[in-house]
Amino acid sequence: MTAMAPILLNNMVTVPDQSEYSKHEVFHTADQVHVKNPHLDTMEEDILYHLNLGTKTHNLPEMFGEIKFVCVGGSANRMKSFAQFIHQELDLPGSIDDITDICEGTDRYSMYKVGPVLSISHGMGCPSISIMLHELIKLVHHARCHNVVLFRIGTSGGVGLAPGTVVVTDKAVDCFFRPQFEQVVLGKVIIRSTELDVGVSKELLQCSSELNNFPTVIGNTMCTHDFYEGQGRLDGALCSFSTEDKLEYLRKAYNSGVRNIEMESTVFGAMCHACGIKAAVICVTLLNRFDGDQISTPHDVLEEYQQRPQVLLAHFIKKRLGLIT
Numbered sequence: 105m106t107a108m109a110p111i112l113l114n115n116m117v118t119v120p121d122q123s124e125y126s127k128h129e130v131f132h133t134a135d136q137v138h139v140k141n142p143h144l145d146t147m148e149e150d151i152l153y154h155l156n157l158g159t160k161t162h163n164l165p166e167m168f169g170e171i172k173f174v175c176v177g178g179s180a181n182r183m184k185s186f187a188q189f190i191h192q193e194l195d196l197p198g199s200i201d202d203i204t205d206i207c208e209g210t211d212r213y214s215m216y217k218v219g220p221v222l223s224i225s226h227g228m229g230c231p232s233i234s235i236m237l238h239e240l241i242k243l244v245h246h247a248r249c250h251n252v253v254l255f256r257i258g259t260s261g262g263v264g265l266a267p268g269t270v271v272v273t274d275k276a277v278d279c280f281f282r283p284q285f286e287q288v289v290l291g292k293v294i295i296r297s298t299e300l301d302v303g304v305s306k307e308l309l310q311c312s313s314e315l316n317n318f319p320t321v322i323g324n325t326m327c328t329h330d331f332y333e334g335q336g337r338l339d340g341a342l343c344s345f346s347t348e349d350k351l352e353y354l355r356k357a358y359n360s361g362v363r364n365i366e367m368e369s370t371v372f373g374a375m376c377h378a379c380g381i382k383a384a385v386i387c388v389t390l391l392n393r394f395d396g397d398q399i400s401t402p403h404d405v406l407e408e409y410q411q412r413p414q415v416l417l418a419h420f421i422k423k424r425l426g427l428i429t
């Protein structure tokens with residue numbers, strides 16, 4: 105791979121995706137995770153601190169080697185109910201009450217394993233999911249998993265969509281509508297592509313048409329670093345813009361192809377893409393941001409909305425496992 109020249113942007117050195125790996129590319133077979141860090145090979149032990157797991161303390165291949173589907177989402181409760189739901193959907197032996205949190209020794213993240221499915225919470229925002237993904241991707245690597253697909257199942261604000269619509273992300277874009285994620289590394293901005301897997305997204309859309317029980321669309325997902333001002337909300341503790349400014353920004357977003365807004369998709373796409381992992385983002389919209397900012401929908405309705413990405417993903421997993429045709 106040829107290293108590309110750094111670009112000077114806003115007085116910061118910006119390095120395009122991949123160039124930082126070029127000297128130390130570690131080769132794997134096509135279906136394995138590409139952990140692109142030569143230092144890992146020199147370490148006697150790798151402690152996955154925030155997951156409370158490690159290469160010396162746990163037999164990671166034995167614990168996780170069979171994993172094929174890794175599902176992540178913000179809330180610990182959601183990821184526990186997803187694990188219980190998928191246990192029932194796959195008709196696995198044992199009771200759902202026996203599904204315990206593998207990361208119980210830490211209160212940062214929660215992780216549940218159900219047959220070939222791993223369900224993990226990531227908290228809110230890019231820094232939180234990024235820490236979890238570093239450790240999760242190393243976990244999948246140390247466990248020698250093959251053909252793993254990663255999914256984010258989340259909630260979002262809709263842009264021009266009825267509440268309850270499920271959005272399968274086409275491009276994960278930043279707040280300037282660019283399909284990229286910027287990571288500052290040693291004082292330089294590294295730009296990474298947020299590309300998701302087109303084939304997996306198409307399969308998900310096919311699944312939604314088979315289910316035919318809630319609206320599902322494909323569209324761009326805008327990822328912001330804040331829920332309030334960062335998403336153009338007028339109801340935060342701070343707000344420096346007018347209603348018209350907000351609507352103009354949302355219209356621009358809509359015209360660029362954005363259909364929903366959340367807070368993790370760009371770094372999720374960037375890290376999976378850089379590590380050669382097929383990935384998709386499935387988020388339900390809780391409201392239409394053209395109609396307001398506050399989430400005032402009753403709790404039971406929100407609960408049902410949150411289950412929609414789970415229902416879609418369960419169908420996908422069952423098809424992939426050949427349990428349904």
Ligand SMILES: O=P(O)(O)O[C@@H]1C[C@H](O)[C@@H](CO)O1
Nearest residue numbers: 177178228229258259366367
């Ligand atoms: O997966 P979740 O539902 O946590 O994703 C969105 C983005 C933020 O993390 C959070 C804001 O309410 O919801």
Ligand SMILES: O=c1cc[nH]c(=O)[nH]1
Nearest residue numbers: 259260261365366367
């Ligand atoms: O509006 C919303 C709703 C959920 N999550 C977000 O990030 N934004």
